[in-house]
Amino acid sequence: MESNLTLDEVTEQSMVFHEDDDVFIAEETRDSLDFQQAPIMMLEPKKGLMFDSEDDAVRFYNGYAKRKGFGVVRRTTRPSEDNKLNYFTLACSRQGKAQYSSNNSFKPNPSTRMQCPAKSNFSRRGEKFCITSVTIDHNHLISTSKARFLRCHKKLDLHAKRTLELNDQAGIRVNKNFGSLVMEAGGYDKLEYGEKECRNYLQETRRLKLGARDANDVYQYFLDMQSKDPDFFHVMDVDEDGRLRNAFWADARSRATYESFCDVITFDTTYLTNKYKVPFSPFVGVNHHGESVLLGCGLLSNEDTDTFLWLFKSWLCCMSNNPPNAIITDQCKAMQNAIKEVFPRARHRWCIWHIMKNIPEKVSGYEKYENIKYTLSKVVYDSLTKHDFDEAWLQMIEKYDLQDNEWLDGLDDDKNLWAPAYVKDTFWAGMSSTQRSESVNALFDGYVHARTTLKQFVEQYGNALRDKVEKENKADSKSFQEVIRCITDYDLEGQFQAAYTNAKFKEFQDQLRGKIYCYPTLMDKDGSPLMFRVREDRKIFL
Structure with a gap:
């Protein structure tokens, strides 16, 4: 059966949107049509079309936009005195003037906006909404096949x-x-x-949840692992009622790895805390490929000084009471107190990434915010000595009247914990932030799932660790089988080629390339310290 209805035969009063059909059908003829055979009428927005509700109107326009191949954005809204919506506009998502946030005119960021005029205005009519004006035409190409990539669809x-x-x-x-x-x-x-x-x-x-029997299950799992691996280390902290509060464990490989790479560790609790509501606390180092390695991990019920004391002492015991030379953490005061007690001789450093990402929050209220942000970055990263840093910092504070900024004042007081010019006296194995921990945490994205119990998480930790070990073995094999050719005839480069893994040798070659184009000349042999003039060749693209 075919319907002979045309758009002209559908009266304005009978046009009502029906959610189940996603189209407009004449109300008085709806019951008489065979919807299995009748062609569904795909209407375009038209002045006078009525909708039972705001949601129906939005659903109709989105459906129309998807069929035509453009995106939708909600623009003007106007509430009434009784706080009911009186008027709103649905427009093409490419409406509006293009805005480019990039300051580099040679590398402009893209913008979707191009002042497209297509839109429909909707006004309340009693309890319904009516289209009061329509602009159909666009000033750009539209594509039905590409509409599925638009967020609104x-x-x-x-x-x-x-x-x-x-x-x-x-x-x-x-x-x-x-x-x-x-x-x-x-x-x-x-x-x-x-x-x-x-x-x-x-x-x-996803949520990592602690089940009623998890404490006992985890303990049994630890015992099972220890029976298979005598060097498997674990500690569990329970309260007076026998409930699990904290746990720490490390397998034999993690303990053996620390013997070779014990110079620097990073410690971070934020990743799974933010994603799965559990403070997963990995100890992370860096190996001979420059890759992150797991050196044990804890699960904590709290993040106070006593909890960190318990964890750090447990980890130190696991590692044969051999403390690291240096440790990187975020700006946690409780963590800082525990480090001073458990690792008194270790050089402690704050994660500079966490500090610099706070700049917008701490100084965006100033009129010359962009200038302050730029100057602060130059002070931090371009100061080669402590004297340079102190002098540039003082000039910045005075130039922009930042004497009352408590955040900057606190950073200046603790500059020995984070400023590159103040921490360069220590070997950091190429690490400056706890993002090393975050790269290790990312391993668990494929292993932690919805409704994962604590016991399952501990088991999945073993799976993730094995995956990490296999990747390291592949990197070892690659360095064993492949040789990166030298770029100079210096004997020094050949020595590094023989001693380093491929990843570290590439880092050395990057430094060497820079040296090739530099020509130092001693200016004053009698001076102290010695002064050099350095000329550098650079290729300029015209």
């Missing part, structure tokens, strides 16, 4: 959410989880979402 349905959760519980990684949905739908273009939406949804639903 992406949504996860209930089936997808349930499938993602079940596969996640089964330990299937996000990329394969998403791949199964693609195969089921018959292609990427059949889905209304992408892998990023799946990943974001799972991150919101």
